[in-house]
Amino acid sequence: MDTLQKNARKWIGIEDIDNRKNKSSILKTVPVQNICLNVMVDRVNKITRHRIMSANRAKDTSTEIEVRKALFSRGFRYRLHKSKLPGKPDIVLKKYSTVIFVHGCFWHGHECRRRPKSKSNREFWNIKIQNNRLRDFKARSELINLGWRVLVIWECAVRRKSPPFSESKILDTITDWIKGDGLLAILSEGGFEECL
Numbered sequence: 606m607d608t609l610q611k612n613a614r615k616w617i618g619i620e621d622i623d624n625r626k627n628k629s630s631i632l633k634t635v636p637v638q639n640i641c642l643n644v645m646v647d648r649v650n651k652i653t654r655h656r657i658m659s660a661n662r663a664k665d666t667s668t669e670i671e672v673r674k675a676l677f678s679r680g681f682r683y684r685l686h687k688s689k690l691p692g693k694p695d696i697v698l699k700k701y702s703t704v705i706f707v708h709g710c711f712w713h714g715h716e717c718r719r720r721p722k723s724k725s726n727r728e729f730w731n732i733k734i735q736n737n738r739l740r741d742f743k744a745r746s747e748l749i750n751l752g753w754r755v756l757v758i759w760e761c762a763v764r765r766k767s768p769p770f771s772e773s774k775i776l777d778t779i780t781d782w783i784k785g786d787g788l789l790a791i792l793s794e795g796g797f798e799e800c801l
Contacts, residue, residue, distance in 0.1 A: 668760045669695050669707040675771045676705075679780055690753070692744025701783050703754045706741070710760045714738045717794050719761040745789065749801070754788050761794035 649657070664686050673696060676683065684697040687704075694704035710720040714734040723730040745755050756779070763770045770776075778797045782790050788801035 664695065666707070666709065668709065668763045671763050671770055672696070672705070672707050672758055675776055676779075678771070679776060681783070691747035691751070692741065694744075694748070698783060701754070702752060703756060703783050704748055705756045705758060706745075707758050707763070708741070708760065712737060713741060713759075715759050715761065715793065717759065717761045719764065719794065749788055754783075754786075755790075756782065757789075757791045759791070759793040762792045765794065 673683070673685075676696065681698060682700075684699065686693050686695065687697045690697065690704065692706065695707045696705035697703075698705070708715065710717055712734070714720075714737060741757075745757070748755050758779075762775070765773075775792065775797060779792065782797075782799065787799045790797065790799045792798075
């Protein structure tokens with residue numbers, strides 16, 4: 606293996622990259638066996654990157670906890686993250702045959718003003734978020750076919766400042782919907798929308 610291939614293996618993480626002196630985030634084009642690879646060199650080592658990405662939780666987020674507290678204060682009792690249901694819903698209200706998903710605007714691709722845009726590696730993030738949206742759609746469809754009612758609450762609806770989510774009149778609308786008979790509803794920054 607020549608020096609160029611060794612460097613390419615090192616830059617794409619096949620060999621240890623933690624000992625590099627230059628950890629600046631620059632895009633390098635590396636030819637490996639007549640193929641050009643665009644490689645993003647990270648600013649932090651693998652251990653630090655792992656710790657940062659591990660901090661992004663899939664459940665028990667602050668938004669989800671705020672929704673749970675608001676529902677509990679309204680007298681609803683629920684189960685969390687029921688793994689036997691499609692999509693592993695965040696909140697399950699078995700008494701009302703209702704499941705609630707609390708979606709983060711970035712991770713689930715909500716088109717709102719609060720959603721941060723990815724600044725690097727856009728192609729990767731666009732594909733990842735599109736796959737998340739497709740998986741969300743499939744889970745909602747399967748749940749409705751199984752007889753469940755689905756409520757999707759977007760992060761932007763909960764994170765508003767005036768009035769706070771726990772004190773807003775939208776909770777009355779959510780309570781009425783849960784006790785009603787609609788199949789699918791979405792709560793976002795723009796308001797409450799009953800879809801089915």
